[in-house]
Amino acid sequence: MKIAVASGKGGTGKTTIAVSLALAASTAKVQLLDCDVEAPNCHIFLKPVVDEEEVVSLDVPAVIEQKCTYCKKCKELCQFNAIAVFGKTIMVFKEMCHSCGGCFLVCPEEAFSRDSREIGTVVTGKGKGSIKFVQGRLRVGEALATPLIKAVRSRALEDGLVILDAPPGTSCPVINTVRGADYTLLVTEPTPFGLHDLKLAAGVLWKLEQPFGVILNRSDLGYGEVEKWCNKNNVPVHLKIPFDRKVAEGYAKGQPLVEIVPNYRDRFAFLLKELSK
Amino acid sequence: MKIAVSATGSGLKADVEPRFGRAKYFLIIDMQSERVLKVIDNSEGMNAPHGAGINAASLVAEAGAEAVLTGRVGPKAFAVFDAAGIKVYSGVSGTVKDALEKFKKGDLDFDKGPTSDGHAGFGAGFGRGRGGGGGMGRGRRGLGRGRRQ
Structure with missing residues (x-):
């Protein structure tokens, strides 16, 4: 079973929830995939022992100058302006390339050879309580997160419980994390911003036609509209976590929620049981 | 000598456009006669989500300019x-x-x-505010230091 943890708004508690689920699971096979490759942070709480680090690269073009006739077919095809052609000069900006391979196909002179661009690293290991752990780390300066997220997801177990910690927002990296999950938990907080971005995230899941529910973090902040909206739209609220200074302090020290307040372990275990039905 | 100027309009009275890649026009001017030889309409390129500077610089190079006058130029156009x-x-x-x-x-x-740090790369509309802001920033330089989605 694959459970994705996502949110529209950043900083609502995705990682807290994802780590809690992984630690509360009673299943023998539990895996946590940190798909927030731009700022992965699950390792802070799971403190994994790393087994392997693998560099992920994309194929990008390099020009074979002797063969190029400066016909511009590649430049005209490229939607990302990764190729500049002027006079008898051709330049490839490989950091702009989305690796579609179109320039290789459209070039009548076969004037491209394969080069590569490193986009990041996939780290695998074992965290607390023998949780299998996979993390993507985007290279600083790299713009393309999705191929790295796909590489992280390709390590997902076929069986057992797989928790996917998504990046915030609603664009490609999020979609690539939640797509195909059996269930998605949207973490939000009762604030106008929380509601605004929850609506966006819910819109993504409705569009994907995937089931989802809400976890309300810092649930006693007082803005009641979030729950009203959930009720009105038949979105289940699975869990409410009131604000607790102890949790915030522990979080800042890298302690998982279920260790700071142990009775949350049962609540998350119960939630997992509920979701597996 | 031919020079190129990024401009908000198509004549000599127009203002210099401060952003090179996202200028609407490039005026190719003959310095001897001080006349506009050619107006390059960049209205398509200026809205490109990726690599506007690369494209604009190629157009200017193709027009045979030997110098370019503008506000700021990013690393790729440079x-x-x-x-x-x-x-x-x-x-x-x-x-x-x-x-x-x-x-x-x-x-x-x-x-x-270059006189501007690059902001080409992922498309428009991917800004995101961390913490306070709601994740709806437009463009990469939209909301403070928000991470992109």
Whole structure:
């Protein structure tokens, strides 16, 4: 079973929830995939022992100058302006390339050879309580997160419980994390911003036609509209976590929620049981 | 000598557009006669989600300009100018006519490197505020230091 943890708004508690689920699971096979490759942070709480680090690269073009006739077919095809052609000069900006391979196909002179661009690293290991752990780390300066997220997801177990910690927002990296999950938990907080971005995230899941529910973090902040909206739209609220200074302090020290307040372990275990039905 | 100026309009009275890659027009001007030889309409390129600077610099290079007067140039456009042997004079403002005067008098210095940090890459509409802001920023430089989605 694959459970994705996502949110529209950043900083609502995705990682807290994802780590809690992984630690509360009673299943023998539990895996946590940190798909927030731009700022992965699950390792802070799971403190994994790393087994392997693998560099992920994309194929990008390099020009074979002797063969190029400066016909511009590649430049005209490229939607990302990764190729500049002027006079008898051709330049490839490989950091702009989305690796579609179109320039290789459209070039009548076969004037491209394969080069590569490193986009990041996939780290695998074992965290607390023998949780299998996979993390993507985007290279600083790299713009393309999705191929790295796909590489992280390709390590997902076929069986057992797989928790996917998504990046915030609603664009490609999020979609690539939640797509195909059996269930998605949207973490939000009762604030106008929380509601605004929850609506966006819910819109993504409705569009994907995937089931989802809400976890309300810092649930006693007082803005009641979030729950009203959930009720009105038949979105289940699975869990409410009131604000607790102890949790915030522990979080800042890298302690998982279920260790700071142990009775949350049962609540998350119960939630997992509920979701597996 | 032919020079290119990024401009908000198609004549000498137009203002110099401060952003090179996202300028609406590039005026190719003959310095001898001070006449506009060619107006490059960049209205398509200026809205490109990716690599506007690369594309714009290629257009200017193709037009045979030997120097370019503009506000700011990013690293990728600068690389194109460098490869094309075009000198870049940035930090230029006022009307195109004023800019030409300054250039003629030798009041402008050319750049040895880009004058704007790059912001090409992932498409528009991917900004995101962390914590306070709601994740709906537009463009990469939208909401403070928010991570992109």
